[in-house]
Amino acid sequence: MSNILLIDKTPSSYRIKEIAHKLNIGIYEASNYMQALNKANSLIETLDLVIIDVLLEKDNGFELIETLKKEHPFLPIIILTSLNTKKSFVRGIKLGVSDYILKPFDDETLINRLKKNMSHKNHIKTPERKIDFNSYLETELLKSSKGNYPLSIGLFTFYNNISGLEENLEEYYKAQNIIYKKFEKLFFETDFFTPYGSKYFLVVLPFCKFENVKIVKQKIIEYGSSLLKELGMNSYAISTSFVTTPNDGTKKNHLIDKLTNQLNSNTTNKTNN
Template identity: 35%
Template sequence: MCNILVYDTTFYIRNRIKELVAKMDCTTVEVTTTQQLLASLSAPETVDLIIMDIMIPGEDGFALVKSISDMLHGIPIVILTSENKRASFVKGIQMGAADYILKPFEDDFLSSRIKEHVTKSKNRMTETREADKNIDLHQYLTRELIVAKKANYQVSLLFSIFHKNTKETSSSNEREYQRISEYLLPRLEDATFEQDLFVAYGSQSFIGVLPMCSEENRSLVDEKFIRVFSNLKLTNKALANYRLYNVFVTFPFDGETKDEIFSKLLTKTKYFMDNEKIEIVDI
């Protein structure tokens, strides 16, 4: 199941795409103005693919593509247009489009491109999450603990969980969590310092390694993350029912080796979740 956002002023084009993707077990959201497009993207985790023309009356379609690409991480944009110029093709890709397809189009060709982009997007997100979880995090933590021991400073680990009150565990919820995780990751990461590592860890959680963050400074980090999350909720309706929870441990007080401190973080997180009656898909 996938959701495709279609921005085109021509009913015939929108209807053809709608009929095509219906055969792929996908749904479409049709918009005819930039205002409608941006309103539909207020909950980006509900969108798997954007198909749009660049020939927009009174607007710079390329600038709009770049704006959406900069705003949304990981959602492919397919330009579908009659603008048949090599320079336009090059510019569209440079602005962040994943593909540039000409009108008129063959149904089979467009269907195959849609399937490919949706599949690649989901696979890339999964691969990135697993790479972050299994390689970068542990390597970075090991290195930072070695340096911290020599330089005699503290290192804190942060476990962040986003959660809403629901007992449902359907595939649609798991997909929602995945999209929200992808949306939150770069925005919460912006709240960390340059030397920090902040990665996705599971479907509803993140882990941060914060060098030189002492026990005393943990409350400041917690407040900053909660403030950022609260501001995001004001502009993203999909976050309305969610809360963000943060759990910390600090080297050397909670452990002196990578395995000790990482184990303490997971144990403390699970204890916190049990007390708060929080259930998430995975950790």
């Protein structure tokens, strides 16, 4: 049986436990920093995933994630929270969490994310490549530096292009699953491509030069715009952001900051125009 450590004392925890039960997944629970750390350490041999709401009552959820990642770098962690800020999203990427899901969430979305991030046990199907993004990116940056070749990192999103129109998270979730499957075919086996959060996608392209990024961006925008029309999401648009080593730097945190700031600026400007 696959097992999850759940660190969430909000009403959402009951839905998570119901979903886990239907998938034949065991649930262990913790309510604070020390309890969560002790359980993770004692259960690590049988633990497949951690789900955490970073809005803990007394403790800092991000500090807990940082500690867990230091001690168990390949243990997948999903943030499931109502904290919807750019700062928290970026911090999640830097800490190497596998996913960032916003509350309220729909059951299908959580089921898909569980399947994506857990080991293949008891019919829980995951992608062939189970990769911790944080460790993967550190390794790829080191390889590109030693091999003296460029590495491009991209972040793109689909967003409501009409100013003042309320966002529909359920619509985002459903569209993201479809868009991910379609976009996956655009990239090579050597590339890394994954959905992140409710409406973002991360891509890492080894050997992609700075001058080639413009071509990749154009392909993403054209293909993405076509998909949005097919899905009837006519008020939505695609926005992209890319950084390339060594032109934009070589340090992971600096690159991620530049990437997210650039994307946030792009979407804000386009929405306001």
